[in-house]
Amino acid sequence: MVTDFIRAVIDGVLSGSVYALMAAGLTLIFGVMEVINVAQGILVILGAYLSYVLSVHLGIDLFAGLIITIPVMFILGVGIQWGLMSRLGEREKVSMSILVTYAVAIILEGALDLIFGPSYQQLTAWYVNQSMHVLGFYLPYIYVFGFLLAVVLLGALYFILYRTEFGRSLRAAQQNRTAARLIGIDVNRVSAITFGIGVAVTAAGGMVFGATTSFNANSSADLISRLLTIIILGGMGSIGGAMGASVLMLVVEALVSTFWSPTWATLVFYAVLVVVLAVRPAGLFGQKAVRAQ
């Protein structure tokens, strides 16, 4: 009983860290641009397929492949911001951004399904199939490595945001776009790079997701719903909140799955969202209103 409990908590924390990475990108994009990127789910799947192609067809290791896939996803993100999002009008921007990125998502979903077919894939490597033995628990290496990768990348994100000139511009744009523009910050450039970073994390997230779960193009619907739930619970635009909510939700899901039933675990995910929002419309960790509309 106690062992099961600890086991579920460890599972939740390890997989929660990867969700934290994917959700951080999503909430970062919202914080700076007030854009809800509904395509984040399919971009994670795209990241997973990129790793799949590199490892199966070119024999490149999953983690080494990130050196290629992260820049590719970064450029794709900059492209989406530059080509589509920057051309949106200011009126009803959030709702329009949801529709535009939804369109991007179904185009990508159709294309991925066309190329790779509907059959489920899973990424393989030695560390996917083997486990390490710690204090009586068997932990698959991929979960541990994925956790470390997420910590490193979230650390890098923190460094960029709080210790660099660009990070200062980004946070200024997040607080007040107009004022940031007035003091000479190139908000369009900041937006493009932010979108790039927000999407680049999906390369890493997608790789770990693809190695721990079997996926096809349709997996994105479930994934994006979870990520959106997480960033709402965390308070939209708050990176710390997204990280906290990711770990919390994945732990809750693992506990429900262990002690009740895996079929209902996913339902609990959304039920928590509904209950929390009924009580606190700003989310669990939301400051009064991180960018209230």
Added chain:
Amino acid sequence: MAILSAKAKPFSKGKAAVVVSAIAVIAVFPLIFTNPAVTEIAIFALMFMATSEAWNGFAGWSGYFSLGHAAFFGVGAYTFAIIANDYKLPAGSGLFLLMPVAGVVAMVAAVLVGLVALRTKRHTFVVITIGVFFIFQLLGYNLSITAGASGLQVPTPYNWNAATFNNPFYYAAAILLGFTVGLYWIIRRSAFGLQLLSIRDDEERAKGLGVPVWRVKLSAFVISAFPVGMAGALFAFLIGQIYPNTVFNPLFDLSWALMTLVGGIGTIAGPLLGGVVLESIQQYLNLYLSNADIYLIVYGVVFLAVMFWMPRGVVPTVGDALRRRRGARSASLVSAESGGAGTAPGAGSGASLAVVAQEGGK
């Protein structure tokens, strides 16, 4: 736009002619085109015209975009299947009477959803409706009453004449469409409709002017679930076998949003135009390409093209162009209209508020 978002335009002779001829075409269509493949496409087109109209009647007029209305479609479909099976109802045209029942059950579901979801801001609302939708789909998969992934069989009227088998479904869909358009035509001309538009234009100011914002939003949300639930029941009857992922289908919401945006959000005719064109194309592609991927890509590209090049949709854009050519309006008004041609919802704010201040909010 200013005029559009305030009082509805008077019903001109030209419009009446269009409406009468549309009714005539719909009435005789299955008598001329007897090929079952064609009538099936037509049934889906009518069904999606009606449901897009209902989606627009909430989302387009309140400014709250729902991506969870497919939950009500599924509730309607399951209500139909469960009642028909449990009471062993004979498979015949009497089953069409279950459609309003399914609609009412969908409305009850909408009350529960709306009580939570409508408490949030617009963008959170969109996301919450996605979450709520997945809750319903999961319930469909996991409850014993829905028989999970194996789905439910619906009684099929085998004794109907094969040649005209589709016709009862077709006319049921046509009546559903007529009812829905009539309903929203009346709402658009009522104080309630104006209050709804004033919420879209500026919710805080509407509240300040005495519009019972919460009650209006919730009522509009619940009303829009009625035609959608009925369409779900019709769908179940037509298809004969329902599964959680075919009736709780996330693509439905996307379709309704797309059809509405393409045709012209916030107009009566827009969702009808978008529905008939896009659903026919989709069913045609399904039938002859049997490739869902191509249509996903086509859908996405059309969606993007419309949002960037014709953000107000076909009906308002073309309507303005026609009016401009006829020169029926003063030049200043025309330029004011094209000036306000930002993204569709919320454009032309204030006009409906002014009207509400006069007569709507009591």
